[in-house]
Amino acid sequence: MADRQGSYFTVRERFENKSRDAMAAAEARQKEVDALSPELKKIDGMLNATGLRLFEQAMGGKEGLEKRVEALRKENERLLKRKAKLLKALGYPEDYTDVRYECEKCRDTGFIGAKMCDCFRKALAKEALENSGLGRLTENQSFDTFNFSYCSENTDTLRNMKLVYDKCLEYAETFGEDDENLLLIGGTGLGKTHLSTSIAKKVIEKGYKVIYESAQKLISDFEKEHFRNLDTDTDRFFDCDLLIIDDLGTEMKTEFSVSCVYNVINSRLNERKPMIINTNLSQKELRERYADRITSRLFGAFSIMVFKGQDVRQKILH
Numbered sequence: 011m012a013d014r015q016g017s018y019f020t021v022r023e024r025f026e027n028k029s030r031d032a033m034a035a036a037e038a039r040q041k042e043v044d045a046l047s048p049e050l051k052k053i054d055g056m057l058n059a060t061g062l063r064l065f066e067q068a069m070g071g072k073e074g075l076e077k078r079v080e081a082l083r084k085e086n087e088r089l090l091k092r093k094a095k096l097l098k099a100l101g102y103p104e105d106y107t108d109v110r111y112e113c114e115k116c117r118d119t120g121f122i123g124a125k126m127c128d129c130f131r132k133a134l135a136k137e138a139l140e141n142s143g144l145g146r147l148t149e150n151q152s153f154d155t156f157n158f159s160y161c162s163e164n165t166d167t168l169r170n171m172k173l174v175y176d177k178c179l180e181y182a183e184t185f186g187e188d189d190e191n192l193l194l195i196g197g198t199g200l201g202k203t204h205l206s207t208s209i210a211k212k213v214i215e216k217g218y219k220v221i222y223e224s225a226q227k228l229i230s231d232f233e234k235e236h237f238r239n240l241d242t243d244t245d246r247f248f249d250c251d252l253l254i255i256d257d258l259g260t261e262m263k264t265e266f267s268v269s270c271v272y273n274v275i276n277s278r279l280n281e282r283k284p285m286i287i288n289t290n291l292s293q294k295e296l297r298e299r300y301a302d303r304i305t306s307r308l309f310g311a312f313s314i315m316v317f318k319g320q321d322v323r324q325k326i327l328h
């Protein structure tokens with residue numbers, strides 16, 4: 011299930027506040043200048059009552075309505091001109107009391123008629139990104155910024171990296187249809203985090219709820235909840251559409267941590283909710299560290315992608 015709803019209501023509320031604040035600020039500026047000029051105050055009073063005056067005209071019957079409305083429009087035009095002059099004389103810009111919207115296109119409502127405004131769509135994507143735990147990781151890490159020249163020390167490494175990249179890209183692009191679980195294995199600095207955050211970003215843009223967390227943080231959230239009774243929202247590990255666990259194997263190994271890892275993996279597998287797990291450990295090391303009930307699932311229900319090559323972090327530095 012996509013996470014459009016949760017983010018949608020949060021963003022919707024933010025927009026409502028935004029347009030309300032913009033109007034309140036304009037009202038405050040109007041009060042400020044009205045206090046300086048009785049004529050301006052009178053004009054503003056009339057302009058503010060435009061809606062009411064229109065309504066009165068409409069109630070006065072259909073006969074000659076168009077003319078009366080036109081007269082009202084002309085009158086308003088004259089008032090606006092006079093107002094601009096008065097503001098200028100007082101040393102204010104002409105548009106001082108206009109409502110200042112962040113987005114003129116939708117007047118901060120997020121919608122143009124029934125159509126969602128681009129600014130609202132952007133805000134939705136940003137909100138989902140912020141809730142994902144990815145933080146600033148996706149700023150520099152995307153499929154576009156992945157550079158194959160870092161993995162070209164030999165043809166085998168390059169060919170392997172291209173296969174991995176293509177698979178990750180396809181995974182992201184077709185997310186939502188019969189998704190697999192991915193296990194990204196390989197040494198440090200080879201792009202596991204880079205490619206998994208690239209996937210996360212694309213999947214979030216499609217409107218899915220993605221949670222990205224390091225294994226350490228995942229365990230510490232469970233610990234806080236279990237031992238200290240704190241609310242750390244561990245439900246998110248179970249109910250998100252895609253869970254990415256980074257650096258599996260760097261968490262402290264305790265009976266508790268192993269059972270948390272097992273629970274998350276097992277219940278997501280049962281519910282057919284996809285996961286991506288990154289690890290520095292080899293298959294042998296994983297076997298040694300985790301009980302069979304975990305590794306049999308990792309090796310049975312995950313597509314394993316092995317990252318090869320030399321640490322890109324070092325290459326970037328040199």
Ligand SMILES: Nc1ncnc2c1ncn2[C@@H]1O[C@H](COP(=O)(O)OP(=O)(O)OP(=O)(O)O)[C@@H](O)[C@H]1O
Pocket residue numbers: 150151155156157158160161196197198199200201202203204205257289290317322323326
């Ligand atoms: N092919 C690449 N093109 C561009 N940048 C890359 C590439 N591979 C890795 N990087 C960058 O190098 C740094 C290390 O990569 P990343 O964090 O993805 O490694 P990792 O495999 O997750 O390593 P670790 O196991 O230590 O977590 C990151 O800043 C990443 O953006």
Ligand SMILES: [Mg+2]
Pocket residue numbers: 202203204256257288
């Ligand atoms: Mg990493």
Ligand SMILES: [Zn+2]
Pocket residue numbers: 113114115116117118119120121127128129130
């Ligand atoms: Zn807008």
